[in-house]
Amino acid sequence: MKAQVAVEFLTAYGWALLAVIVAAVAAFYFLSATQSIPSECxxxxxxxxxxxxxxxxxDGTMKLTFQMTNSLGKRILLYNRKQIxxxxNIGKSGINNYTGVCVGSADIVQSGGDIVCMFNITDKQFTPSVGKISAFTVLLNYTNCDTSSVPSSCINGMNRSFQGKINSDLELAPTIVAPRCKDMKCDTGENYTNCPWDCPSPRPSSVQVSWTADCAHNFIAVNTGVYEINVTVRDQSTHTMSNVPVYIQPVDVGMPAGLLQEITYQITPPVPLTDANGLARANFSWSGCSCCIDSYFGTCSLVLFEISATAGDAIGYNHACGMLDQTSMSSLGCCSCC
Known part of the structure; x- marks a missing residue:
């Protein structure tokens, strides 16, 4: 009798039980698949x-933000490098790259310094469900300032890349967010003094170079000389900037070039700081062959070079030598050098 009842029960409710079992298994695998990626940075x-x-x-856009500490044991430059x-299948179908920014409390992030990064995903075609964990591969690009040839600077430093990963679940942005430092927004009351991550300090935008060299006389008629170089640094608002390191160097740009290979020169100091008026001063001293001319298309022409000055990402130039015609050169008695 009991066996007959069991058979009748299975006959009547077997499909329902099977449906419940299938649904439970499907739910288990779905939850396992969606949460199989551990949340980590x-x-x-x-x-x-x-x-x-x-x-x-x-508005449907997404944003990934994270904070970290520079544990490389080196000074690095991040703000002017493209982070990726x-x-x-986030934002758009397939594999997609999005660029962002990473900043520190100063342009050069010291060892142990805090770093804040933000990436905006403006595409909306593919958006994961809230709570689902998504995997991000992060490529950090930076300059190793400790490899720079200029102390307290990153000029000529070696560029490096580092790959990390972030697995994070998607959250809905809160309706009301209280202003806070390191949220990548320069809120009222914040400035580059109390929250430089959100409100970066002004950066050099223009560099003006002037100096006292007179090529037609100094570089041809004499064998040595000392000339003053003056560099003015301004920000994007054209305000002069103080306490900015300026890297000064001469560059051959002549046709033909080669003057700098024929003389001995020194810039002192090599990296002056701008004063309260935004002015950096240095001396260019040289000695060597007095004939800085060469033959080009059968005429005597002065070899051209210029002084370059770099402050941050801004570079300025000033030509040191100009072209002289055959008559001028002959009057200086230098055409025999051609």
Whole structure:
């Protein structure tokens, strides 16, 4: 009798039980698949990740932000380098790259300094569900300032790249967000003194170079000389900037070039700082062959070179030598050198 009841039960409700079992198995695999990626922010021992967040804005765009510490043991430059994240089926279908920015409390991030990064995903065709964990590959590009030939600068430093990963679940952006430092927004009351991550200090935008050399007489008639170089640095608002290091060097640009290979020169100091008026001063001293001319298309022409000055990302130039015609050169008695 009991066996007959069991058979009748299975006959009546077997399909329902099977449907429940199939649904449970499907739900298990779905949840396992969506949460199989562990939530993490991993840059190894080079950059210690302290926080990270992946949010969906009210307009449907998305944003990945994270904070980390420079644990390289080196000074690095980040702000002027393109940072990249790579994701799959986020924003658009397929594998996509999005660029962002990383900043420190100063342009040069000291060892142990805090770094804030932000990447905006403006595409909206593919958006993961809220709570689902997405995987990001992060490519950090930076300049190793400790390899720079100029102390306290990153000029000529070696460029490096470092890859990390972030797995983060998508959150809805809160409707009301209280202003806070390191949120990549320069809010009211914040400035580059109390929150330089959000409100970067003014950066050099223009460099003006002048100096006292007179090529027609100094570089041809004599064998040595000392000339003053003056460099004025201004920001984007054309305000002069103080305490900015300026890297000064001569550059051959003549046709034919080669004057700098024929003389001995020195710039003192090689990296002067701008004063309260935004002016940096240095001396260019040289000695060597007095004939800085060469033959070009059968005429005597003065070899051309210029002084360049670099402050941050801004570069300025000033020509040191100009072209002289055959008559002028002959009057100086230099055409025999051609």
């Amino acid at each position: 991993n840059f190894g021992n080079s950059f210690q990740c302290t926080s990270y967040q992946f949010i969906k804005n009210s 994240i790579q994701v799959q």
